[in-house]
Amino acid sequence: MDWLHWIAFAVFIVVFVLGMSMFGIWLERRGVARLQMRPGPNRAGPLGLLQPVADAVKILLKEDIVPERGDRLLHTLAPIVAFVPALMVFAVVPFWRGEGAGLVPDMNIGLVYLVAISSISIVGAFTAGWASNNKYSLMGAMRSMAQMVSYEVPLVLSLVGVALAAGSLSLVRIVEAQSVPFILLQPLGFLVYFLAALAELNRTPFDLLEAESEIVAGYHTEYSGMKFVMFYLGEYTHTLAAAAIGATLFLGGWKGPLLPPFLWFLIKVFALFVVIFWIRGTLPRLRVDQLMAFAWKFLLPLALVNIFLVAVEMSTQSLRTLWVMVAVNIVAGVLAVYLFSRLGRVRGGRVAV
Amino acid sequence: MGLGIVKGMALTLRHAFRPIITTQYPEEKLVPSKRIRAPQLVWEEDRCTVCASCAKACPQGNITIVSEPLPDNKYGMKHLEIDHGRCMFCGLCVEACPFDAIHMGRDYEQATYRRSLLVLTREEVRLSEKRKASGYFRPRFEAEMPPQTLLIYGEKKGK
Numbered sequence: 001m002d003w004l005h006w007i008a009f010a011v012f013i014v015v016f017v018l019g020m021s022m023f024g025i026w027l028e029r030r031g032v033a034r035l036q037m038r039p040g041p042n043r044a045g046p047l048g049l050l051q052p053v054a055d056a057v058k059i060l061l062k063e064d065i066v067p068e069r070g071d072r073l074l075h076t077l078a079p080i081v082a083f084v085p086a087l088m089v090f091a092v093v094p095f096w097r098g099e100g101a102g103l104v105p106d107m108n109i110g111l112v113y114l115v116a117i118s119s120i121s122i123v124g125a126f127t128a129g130w131a132s133n134n135k136y137s138l139m140g141a142m143r144s145m146a147q148m149v150s151y152e153v154p155l156v157l158s159l160v161g162v163a164l165a166a167g168s169l170s171l172v173r174i175v176e177a178q179s180v181p182f183i184l185l186q187p188l189g190f191l192v193y194f195l196a197a198l199a200e201l202n203r204t205p206f207d208l209l210e211a212e213s214e215i216v217a218g219y220h221t222e223y224s225g226m227k228f229v230m231f232y233l234g235e236y237t238h239t240l241a242a243a244a245i246g247a248t249l250f251l252g253g254w255k256g257p258l259l260p261p262f263l264w265f266l267i268k269v270f271a272l273f274v275v276i277f278w279i280r281g282t283l284p285r286l287r288v289d290q291l292m293a294f295a296w297k298f299l300l301p302l303a304l305v306n307i308f309l310v311a312v313e314m315s316t317q318s319l320r321t322l323w324v325m326v327a328v329n330i331v332a333g334v335l336a337v338y339l340f341s342r343l344g345r346v347r348g349g350r351v352a353v
Numbered sequence: 354m355g356l357g358i359v360k361g362m363a364l365t366l367r368h369a370f371r372p373i374i375t376t377q378y379p380e381e382k383l384v385p386s387k388r389i390r391a392p393q394l395v396w397e398e399d400r401c402t403v404c405a406s407c408a409k410a411c412p413q414g415n416i417t418i419v420s421e422p423l424p425d426n427k428y429g430m431k432h433l434e435i436d437h438g439r440c441m442f443c444g445l446c447v448e449a450c451p452f453d454a455i456h457m458g459r460d461y462e463q464a465t466y467r468r469s470l471l472v473l474t475r476e477e478v479r480l481s482e483k484r485k486a487s488g489y490f491r492p493r494f495e496a497e498m499p500p501q502t503l504l505i506y507g508e509k510k511g512k
Contacts, residue, residue, distance in 0.1 A: 282365040
């Protein structure tokens, strides 16, 4: 029975996640277009829904180019290394209520697994930059390395608060522990997680590695055809994965009234996804020094403050008065952000990369 | 403390509920300016005296105009050829014409499959129902042209 479950869910995750990524591409293109008062893709299929399919077909027919002096083996491996972890993240995500709600949703070290797996794609990005034998690719890869490694720290620290509050690393337990979504109990933690995740994903405003005015397209400058699809789809799969993790850890996963659990999960994932492209439609790109200063001088201390707050609340058992603590935490979060933006000099700070 | 970001996000959200400003070109067409210099030249036979001022004014030498003597000491046109493929539609010929006989056109969809099709002769450049003149440098045409669609919110109806 176990084998059947695993095979079924492996297929489900691949199909579901890829389908959702394609839908996400469509949603983002339409959504950002609306923010910019454009209609967006509207030719292929009703409302342009088939646009990702048309793009995929077009791009699959393109020539697969490997740079002349590039490393052929690594050039081929890199997109796989970058893409597969995004899918693997979904292995521990519980899609709905119960034991069989995912591939291994009740993995007892689920959170550690998430953090470990999602870091692997950095290797793919760097391999791609190295194997392309192109200065822009390498510079983009270097930037993304510096960025992803820096933001990994606040990201992981923001997850510590969740683990503390839930008393478990298993994602199912974490969802069950949320009598109110953790976003209310740990607004600071959610803020740090969300911003760090944006940077991890190399999404705007942290998409320095593909600053087209400076370094063409970053580490996937030299990629075309199928391999480029892997990076492109991988980017959206990563975004969805981050949204799914955010929804599971902070928004209460499948929990919700009236609607079926799976639907609640999807609603929460796409709500986060919409916010991500909303930010993309609003904010310009950061400078490199601002980027690094933001990670180390702003997000990291805030993540530590969050851990401290949660630890104090847990050890004093004050979570019994739930709604009081919600109010206290929101006030504390706003206060912390305010103080750090006033006292810490992020904007003028220079951090050598 | 990030309030600027909140303001910006609210602004983009408000934009999302404004009407779409883009024009879906082949289906949806805007009325161009009355003084459009569309890629076509329009010739009016009645007014032309075959003085060849237009040919002299043309910086490219696109206009080939050949005159011939007619009986009764008259002056007639033997041949007229305008290469629209090399023309940059600067409008100098239109401004140079002393008798208002050559005008800029108003139809901007002039693509062809061959460059040779862009070399138009006397019959093809003549002013007609299909080949209308624009108001550029010719106020008498400007008066009869429809007003331009302006891309202001609410101006474009539908969608």
